[in-house]
Amino acid sequence: MTTTTAGQAVSASSVNIPGKLSAGKLFGELLKYSLLISLAFSFAFPIAWMFLSALKSDPQIYTIPPIIIPIPTHWNNFPDAWTRLDFTTFTFNSIFRYTLPVTIFTLISSTLVAYGFARLRWRGRDTLFYICMGTMMLPWQVTMVPLFITFKNLGWVNSYLPLVVPALFGHPYLIFMLRQFLMTIPEELSDAARIDGANELDILVRIILPLMAPALAVVALFRFVWAWNDFLGPLIYLQRDESYPLALGIYTLGEIANNMGTSGNAYPHLMAVSTLIALPIILIFFFAQRTFIEGISMTGMKG
Amino acid sequence: MSAISTPRRRFFTLERRNFIVGVLFTLPWILGFLVFTVYPLLSSLYFSLTRYDLIRPPVFIGLENYIGLFTSDPRFWPVMYNTVYYVILSVPIGVAFAFLVANLLNMPIVGRSAFRGIIYIPAIIPAVCTAIVWQFLLNIQYGAFNSFLQTFGLPTIPFLANPDLVRPSIIGISVWAQGAAVVIFLAALQEVPRSLYEAALVDGANAWHRFWNVTIPMTTPVILFNLAVGFITAFQEFTIPWLVTNRTTGPLRNAEFFSVYLYQVAFRDLRMGKASALAWIMFVVIVIFTVILFRTSGRWVYYGGEK
Numbered sequence: 001m002t003t004t005t006a007g008q009a010v011s012a013s014s015v016n017i018p019g020k021l022s023a024g025k026l027f028g029e030l031l032k033y034s035l036l037i038s039l040a041f042s043f044a045f046p047i048a049w050m051f052l053s054a055l056k057s058d059p060q061i062y063t064i065p066p067i068i069i070p071i072p073t074h075w076n077n078f079p080d081a082w083t084r085l086d087f088t089t090f091t092f093n094s095i096f097r098y099t100l101p102v103t104i105f106t107l108i109s110s111t112l113v114a115y116g117f118a119r120l121r122w123r124g125r126d127t128l129f130y131i132c133m134g135t136m137m138l139p140w141q142v143t144m145v146p147l148f149i150t151f152k153n154l155g156w157v158n159s160y161l162p163l164v165v166p167a168l169f170g171h172p173y174l175i176f177m178l179r180q181f182l183m184t185i186p187e188e189l190s191d192a193a194r195i196d197g198a199n200e201l202d203i204l205v206r207i208i209l210p211l212m213a214p215a216l217a218v219v220a221l222f223r224f225v226w227a228w229n230d231f232l233g234p235l236i237y238l239q240r241d242e243s244y245p246l247a248l249g250i251y252t253l254g255e256i257a258n259n260m261g262t263s264g265n266a267y268p269h270l271m272a273v274s275t276l277i278a279l280p281i282i283l284i285f286f287f288a289q290r291t292f293i294e295g296i297s298m299t300g301m302k303g
Numbered sequence: 304m305s306a307i308s309t310p311r312r313r314f315f316t317l318e319r320r321n322f323i324v325g326v327l328f329t330l331p332w333i334l335g336f337l338v339f340t341v342y343p344l345l346s347s348l349y350f351s352l353t354r355y356d357l358i359r360p361p362v363f364i365g366l367e368n369y370i371g372l373f374t375s376d377p378r379f380w381p382v383m384y385n386t387v388y389y390v391i392l393s394v395p396i397g398v399a400f401a402f403l404v405a406n407l408l409n410m411p412i413v414g415r416s417a418f419r420g421i422i423y424i425p426a427i428i429p430a431v432c433t434a435i436v437w438q439f440l441l442n443i444q445y446g447a448f449n450s451f452l453q454t455f456g457l458p459t460i461p462f463l464a465n466p467d468l469v470r471p472s473i474i475g476i477s478v479w480a481q482g483a484a485v486v487i488f489l490a491a492l493q494e495v496p497r498s499l500y501e502a503a504l505v506d507g508a509n510a511w512h513r514f515w516n517v518t519i520p521m522t523t524p525v526i527l528f529n530l531a532v533g534f535i536t537a538f539q540e541f542t543i544p545w546l547v548t549n550r551t552t553g554p555l556r557n558a559e560f561f562s563v564y565l566y567q568v569a570f571r572d573l574r575m576g577k578a579s580a581l582a583w584i585m586f587v588v589i590v591i592f593t594v595i596l597f598r599t600s601g602r603w604v605y606y607g608g609e610k
Contacts, residue, residue, distance in 0.1 A: 032410060039404065040421045043479065047424065049447050050436045062445045065454035109331040116328025122321045125329075132332060135340055139539050139589060141565050141582040143343035145350055145575050149357070150343070169335020200324055229429040231542045236570065247431045251546070254435050258549060267439060274435050278428040285427060289420060292427075296483055297490030 047278070054078070054272035058265055074268065078276065081253075081269035087276075089242060090249035097160045098234075098245050099227040105167035106174060106223045107216060113170040114178035115204050119190060129179075136172045140232075148236060162237045163230070167223075174219045177298060181215035182208070218295035221288055225281060246277050351579035361576065368580035378556075378564060385470065386538065386561040390592075393474040394533040397481045398526065404481075405488030406518065419489065426482030434546035437476050438463065441547075463547055466557040473544055473558055477537070484529045491525040492518065520605040527600050531593060538589050541566065561585050 053061060054077055056070040082088070117129045151162040185208060193203045231247045238244060244252070250273050257266035285292055326333065351368055353361035372379045404422060408415055425433065440447050441462035449459040462472040495518060503513045519526075541562040548558045565585070569578035 032407070032412065035407060036412065036418055039407070040418055043422050043425060046436050046440055046479070047428070049440060050432070053439070064450050066447060066450040109335075113329045113332040116325050120321065120325045120328060122325030123318065124322070125325055128329060128333070131336070135336065137535060137589070137593065138340065138344075139535070139582070139586055141539065141562060142347055142586045143340060144347075144565075144582065145569055145579045146343035146346040147339065148569075149346075149575065152357070166335065166339055168331060169339065170332040172332075175332065200328070225427055229427075229431075231429070231431050232566075247429055250431055250435065254431075254438075254546070262445065267445075270435060271439065274432045278432045281428050282424055285420065285424060289416065292423070293419070293486055293490075296486045 050271050051275050054275050056268050061267055077268045077272045081272040085249055087249055090244050090246045094245040099224050101164045102167040102227045103220050103223045106171050109168050109170040110174045110178055114175045114182055118179040118182035132172050158240055163233045178215055217291050347579040350576050351583050353576040355575040356573045368577045382559050382564040390537040393477045394537050397478050398529050400478050401481045401484035402488050404485050408489055409492040422485050423482035425480045430542040434543050438547045469558045491522045495521045523604040527604050534592050
């Protein structure tokens with residue numbers, strides 16, 4: 001700190017000399033980390049508060065000053081909340097009737113379509129691809145009414161078919177991601193196989209697919225998370241309790257809490273279930289952080 | 304080339320064969336496009352010219368839905384104002400915030416991926432959870448924010464119960480869930496060639512000059528991308544405003560956004576014709592916004608450096 005002038009001389013001539021900190025630099029570092037830490041704190045706070053509130057009893061929630069870590073800790077809120085509505089069934093619905101089929105269907109259909117857009121040369125391809133990208137701009141509200149009417153006439157309301165069947169036809173955003181990835185695979189790989197007489201489906205399955213694993217992981221993750229989080233689709237199409245996914249289950253519990261207010265542990269229970277529904281997403285993120293970040297970064301680059 | 308290798312009259316010329324194979328691979332999307340986009344798009348345009356309650360067959364009424372919305376519907380203009388207010392404030396604030404955070408994360412720091420993770424997580428947890436947690440946090444009687452205010456003897460703030468505060472509160476929540484834009488910006492910042500910064504440094508540029516003359520121009524395409532995506536999604540925002548305001552009853556109609564109103568017209572009032580007209584108006588507004596954004600982008604987006 002006493003060598004301020006020396007420090008300035010160093011920082012002016014070159015940026016990266018480790019081990020020497022001038023007062024100005026030290027202040028800069030302090031400012032940077034205090035900004036980062038307060039930012040991280042404010043982003044983490046709502047989620048932390050959700051979890052901490054899940055461990056409280058009613059009086060612990062309404063105390064002023066607020067209790068941060070509740071003692072005694074009410075871990076039994078989790079099983080109690082879970083059985084307040086049939087959340088086991090909702091979980092089963094979310095996984096086996098919605099997210100899994102949608103993810104599998106999207107993987108298959110989007111791979112085929114992306115292959116056609118990325119690795120084959122044919123007249124009209126680029127025009128169709130631009131149309132496909134253009135559909136991403138279309139708000140869901142414009143097709144909502146006719147689709148609802150069509151699905152109603154088909155007798156599909158109150159089933160998962162309106163949510164799952166469209167996944168068989170690919171997803172423009174994910175098609176785009178897969179196409180970007182497929183274009184980076186050298187054309188020679190396909191050409192060699194073509195000379196040997198392999199057809200395109202062979203080439204896709206035997207040569208390209210094994211190389212696509214990282215991109216398919218991104219697509220699967222995204223689609224899974226979207227379906228897990230989807231609220232509006234189920235809200236429109238599912239009206240019977242027993243066919244609710246988790247998103248509608250917790251919505252119903254939220255209604256109950258709003259009506260009960262400060263009694264019956266309504267809010268601790270709501271926070272407990274909320275924590276349990278968000279938890280898989282947070283865990284998936286931590287285990288697949290790189291896949292997520294690569295996926296989301298990929299879309300911005302050539303947008 | 305195909306003219307040489309194949310006889311003239313053969314049906315399967317190379318070009319035709321390629322075309323058929325290409326169409327076969329993209330067939331899932333082509334069919335989906337026709338069934339789930341083109342057909343609904345055209346029929347919603349038709350429905351918007353009818354009176355239709357799902358029970359009786361639709362009755363053609365011409366432009367009555369549109370005229371009614373523009374001239375006599377008491378909710379239409381307030382809803383339009385609410386939506387535009389939300390979009391115009393939340394998107395630039397959100398994008399600017401994400402850009403600054405990304406720049407902060409792009410500095411030489413310890414624990415970058417941990418910070419990035421913490422900022423990204425709010426963007427991927429279910430929107431229902433976001434709404435429920437924030438409604439709880441901002442509650443006037445027992446929400447955490449007001450409890451802390453009361454602890455310090457400060458007056459409570461009715462974030463979600465006051466008509467003037469409800470929209471800013473929702474904008475605040477949307478900024479909290481801005482993580483995806485942060486991640487995209489961070490990736491873009493890491494792509495900016497170091498040589499440009501070094502050159503600027505040699506020329507004696509200070510940190511601010513480097514930020515203003517290197518960082519910003521080099522990332523303008525991604526700023527445009529995030530703005531465009533932001534506008535399109537903000538116009539369609541449904542879950543958060545719908546849930547934090549308890550379905551926009553009572554004094555909270557200031558948070559009745561386009562999608563929320565449309566949903567109510569369609570599924571509570573069962574007025575499918577009017578709902579379709581609303582959807583088309585919204586679509587046109589989104590297109591106008593996007594066109595303006597891209598038209599003006601020529602003046603500020605820099606496409607020089609890469610490729």
